[in-house]
Structures are given as structure tokens and as C-alpha cells.
Amino acid sequence: MRTPVLISEDQFLCSICLDLFTEPVSTPCGHNFCRRCLSHHWDTSAPCRCPLCKELFHIRPELRVNTLLSGLVSQFKQEAGSRSLQQQSRHMVEQRRQKIQELQSSVQLSQRAVDREKSTGLQAFSALIESVQRSRERFIQELQEKHRHIQTQAEALIQQLKQEICELGHFLQHCPALPPTGLKDWSSVRLKLETFEGTAARALTELRETLTDEVDKELQAKLKRVQQFTVDLTLDPGTAHVKLSVSNDLKQVYESTRRMFRDSPQRFLWRNILTKQSFSSGRFYFEVQVKDKTMWTLGVAKESVERRNNQNSLTSKYGYWCLDMTNIEEYFRAPQKVGVFVDYDEGLVSFYDADTADLIYSFTDCSFREKLFPFLNPCYCDSGENSAPLILTAVKKCSLSLARPS
The missing domain is CATH 2.60.120.920 (SPRY domain)
Incomplete structure (x- = not known):
């Protein structure tokens, strides 16, 4: 099995322009140059020297394209172009993979930020909801207590009235001819009703103050959290x-x-x-x-x-x-x-x-x-x-x- 021959770019470089051969021609001494480069190197008069080995030619040689070398150079350019395209393709693939990783990382960072803020926010909202619930319960309790106070008074008076009705009934049975004495005059008796007007307004006012305090506490806590990242600065x-x-x-x-x-x-x-x-x-x-x-x-x-644009x-x-x-x-x-x-x-x-x-x-x-x-x-x-x-x-x-x- 034949071992492949490794050909480097240096083998296809013109020693005059130091670039890949263009229309490579050979001198009688066996060296190769671009036709244009050798034509410019030699003037129209003889004798001429090989630019590489300095061999003297008394008669200017006729320059003919080295077809074998020209074909090899063309093949090399095609292979080099193919390698370049492959490298570009691989580079583009790697760029896109990196961008995918960058986007995935951004999503992860965003999710972590959401989780942090969600945790903080839910704690704050839970505290506010608890405050609202406590305020609601106090409001209902206050109304119920006022009503129970009125109800207790009414029940006491009703009990007295029932007692007197019983006494009157007993008196009428045994002494129908005599007028009853010592009975209470109920004509001016009234229940002192509690006013419920403004109870809701007061409860809402207290709730607003409580919520304001809770919000202030959360704002203070938020600022304290960011203050953990305090840096010492000096002006330049x-x-x-x-x-x-x-x-x-x-x-x-x-x-x-x-x-x-x-x-x-x-x-x-x-x-x-x-x-x-x-x-x-x-x-x-x-x-x-x-x-x-x-x-x-x-x-x-x-x-x-x-820094130098005053219109910025x-x-x-x-x-x-x-x-x-x-x-x-x-x-x-x-x-x-x-x-x-x-x-x-x-x-x-x-x-x-x-x-x-x-x-x-x-x-x-x-x-x-x-x-x-x-x-x-x-x-x-x-x-x-x-x-x-x-x-x-x-x-x-x-x-x-x-x-x-x-």
C-alpha cells in the first residue's frame, strides 16, 4: 500500500512574489516561477539569470507553462478552498452551539431570578393577606360584639317584662278588683342602640395603615438585601x-x-x-x-x-x-x-x-x-x-x- 505524499503550500509558492503560482513556467535549470514575475524580473535583453540559482542564460529561454505544476497548483487551490469552507462550516456550527448554550444559560439565569423574586414576593403577599384576614376578622368581631351587647340588654328587659306579666296575671286572678301597684312604667324604656356607621371605614383605615407598615417593612427588607452588595468607591x-x-x-x-x-x-x-x-x-x-x-x-x-461629544x-x-x-x-x-x-x-x-x-x-x-x-x-x-x-x-x-x- 502506497504511503500518501504530504504536499505543503510552500511547494507551490513562487520565490519572487512569494504567492501561489500563477501560470507557472520552468527555466532550463529546472526552477519554476510565475510567468508574469519572471517576465518582469528579466528585461528584454540577454543574458538572463535564474532568480533562484543565478545560472546564466546567454540566450533568453522561451517560457512555457509547466502543465504538471499548473495542474497540481489548481488541485491544491481547490483542496485548500474546500478545507477553508469546512473550517468555516465547523466554525459556524461551533458559534451556533455556543449561542444555544448562551441562550440556555440566559433562561436558567432568568428562572433563578424569577424563583428568588417569587419567593420574596410570596412572603410579602402572604404577610399582606394575613393582615387583611386579621383586619376582616376584627371588623366582623366588632360588629358581632356590638350586636351581642344590644341583644343582652334586650333579653334582660324582656325577662323583666315577662316577669311582670306573670305577676300581673297572678294578681288579676286573686285580686281582680284592686288596681296593681309598684309596677314599672315601660313607656319610656328604649334600647340604647349602638351605631354601626363608620365601622367599616375605621376598619379600612386601620387596614390601610397596617398594609402601609407591612409594605414599608418589605421595602426596607428589600433595600437591606441590596445593601449587602455595597462597594467602596472613589472618584477618578x-x-x-x-x-x-x-x-x-x-x-x-x-x-x-x-x-x-x-x-x-x-x-x-x-x-x-x-x-x-x-x-x-x-x-x-x-x-x-x-x-x-x-x-x-x-x-x-x-x-x-x-467623552468628547458635547451633544451626547x-x-x-x-x-x-x-x-x-x-x-x-x-x-x-x-x-x-x-x-x-x-x-x-x-x-x-x-x-x-x-x-x-x-x-x-x-x-x-x-x-x-x-x-x-x-x-x-x-x-x-x-x-x-x-x-x-x-x-x-x-x-x-x-x-x-x-x-x-x-
Whole structure:
């Protein structure tokens, strides 16, 4: 059985152009070159030299195509093309298998998120349902107790009346001529009826207060859960707009009346500043004090956001997931401290009022494919009206106040 001969691409390369032969021709010394390459190498005059072995030819050789080599080159190109197509096909198959795994993994992640939220939600709803049931039972019990009180009074009076009727009957039998004496005058006797008006309203009011407390407890518990992912952040002055002033501890930022930095390609033309820390997986949480400010924007931005385009918009379309004061005006109160929670793998960005534990807004189903940086934008100073700084604050996990505005 003959052993197959392995042919490499190098055997079909022209030593002049270093590419596969095109119309290969042979010299009398036995070397092969592309017709065009050899024609350009030799001028029209003799003598000529072989470009490879330098053999001298006093008469320019007549160049004829090496049909055997030409056929081998053609076969090699076909086989190479077939191998390339096979590799491409295998690569496409592998891509699709990876995409199937990615989609299956996404479904599994989604199911786990559903299970977690379902468990938490069912506990909360169970507590609310129990509160409603207790309130309903108290409402019915109160009505029944009021009715029993009236019924007891009526039964006592009826018993007295029956007793007197018996006495009167006995008296009439034995002393029909004498008028009865010592009998009670029943003409003014009335039952003092309890009022039931407002009982349902009071019960519903109490239920509303109870449900509010239960909801507040659940909101507080939810915020405490996300606060477990608190990270310590510091601002990166190298990304700050030239007129932003950054504190020495890298925790505070506000607009200055003068240029604080030299401009560079890494700086924003907006009044943005990123943190030094970035995140490309998992969950994280941080809080920013916005007290005494009339304008601000904060959230997270992807690493590739355009920093030098002053016309850019702070929206998810351009790689920003953020909250700003103009949005908050639609909220029932302006927060003093904002908490930001990000679940990179689930594509979630949530903003909380860190003092009341209220969820302000959530971006869901986000697609994060690169690093995320927390960012702050204190906005314009506005003639001193908005001069207060934005402050990265330490998270106080057990100091939530459930007080609500009137």
C-alpha cells in the first residue's frame, strides 16, 4: 500500500512574489516561477539569470507553462478552498452551539431570578393577606360584639317584662278588683342602640395603615438585601470635566467657577466624572448624597461612552443608565440620598430613596457587554443655587427611616 505524499503550500509558492503560482513556467535549470514575475524580473535583453540559482542564460529561454505544476497548483487551490469552507462550516456550527448554550444559560439565569423574586414576593403577599384576614376578622368581631351587647340588654328587659306579666296575671286572678301597684312604667324604656356607621371605614383605615407598615417593612427588607452588595468607591479626577472640583478624599464633586484641570482625551465635555472602580459581572450598590441640590444626574455608564461629544445624551441609547433631578420632580418627593443597585448579569439598574427605602425607578432587561463605571454629574452651579456637592457616602445599613411626607 502506497504511503500518501504530504504536499505543503510552500511547494507551490513562487520565490519572487512569494504567492501561489500563477501560470507557472520552468527555466532550463529546472526552477519554476510565475510567468508574469519572471517576465518582469528579466528585461528584454540577454543574458538572463535564474532568480533562484543565478545560472546564466546567454540566450533568453522561451517560457512555457509547466502543465504538471499548473495542474497540481489548481488541485491544491481547490483542496485548500474546500478545507477553508469546512473550517468555516465547523466554525459556524461551533458559534451556533455556543449561542444555544448562551441562550440556555440566559433562561436558567432568568428562572433563578424569577424563583428568588417569587419567593420574596410570596412572603410579602402572604404577610399582606394575613393582615387583611386579621383586619376582616376584627371588623366582623366588632360588629358581632356590638350586636351581642344590644341583644343582652334586650333579653334582660324582656325577662323583666315577662316577669311582670306573670305577676300581673297572678294578681288579676286573686285580686281582680284592686288596681296593681309598684309596677314599672315601660313607656319610656328604649334600647340604647349602638351605631354601626363608620365601622367599616375605621376598619379600612386601620387596614390601610397596617398594609402601609407591612409594605414599608418589605421595602426596607428589600433595600437591606441590596445593601449587602455595597462597594467602596472613589472618584477618578482623570476623567472629570475641567471645571469640576474634586475633594481630597475623592468622595465629593461640584462645579467650580474656574478650570480645575487641563483638558485631555480622557475627560468629559459634559460635567461628568467616573469612579476609579469598574464592574463587569455580579452585583454592586452605592449611595450618593444629593441634599441641597436643585440639579444632578447619577448612575452607571459603559466604558466606551463618548467623552468628547458635547451633544451626547445621557440615555441608555448612548451607554448611560441614570437618574436626574428632572425625573425626580415627577416623584412625590425629592430624595436626600439616592441608592444605586446594579445586577450586571441580570441587566438591572435600580434607584432607591435611601432614607425611605422607596424604589424610584428601575432599568430592566439591559444588555451589558463591557465594563460599567459609576458616574456622577453635579450639573451647573446655577449662580450658587446648585453649588452643593454630590457625595459618595458610606452606607448605613440599619438607619432607614420609614417616615413619609404628608
